[in-house]
Amino acid sequence: MKKSILLTACACAMLTACSEKRPAVVENPVFDVWNSATLEVRKIEMSDTATVLHIGAYFRPISL
Secondary structure, eight states, X not given: OHHHHHHHHHHHHHHHHHSOOOOSEEESOOOSXXXXXXXXXXXXXXXXXXXXXXXXXXXXXXXX
């Protein structure tokens, strides 16, 4: 019984250690399609508790 628990714990530790970690910050992310030039995603910050988007918003008034 102790051997199976130890083996399971070792297997879980190895899987956790070998897992791929994602980048914490993505600068100027690549998008395939834009539907508007008024919003621009500059940076994405990812953590365990939150994902923060840094967005530039542009307004072009229509002249009458």
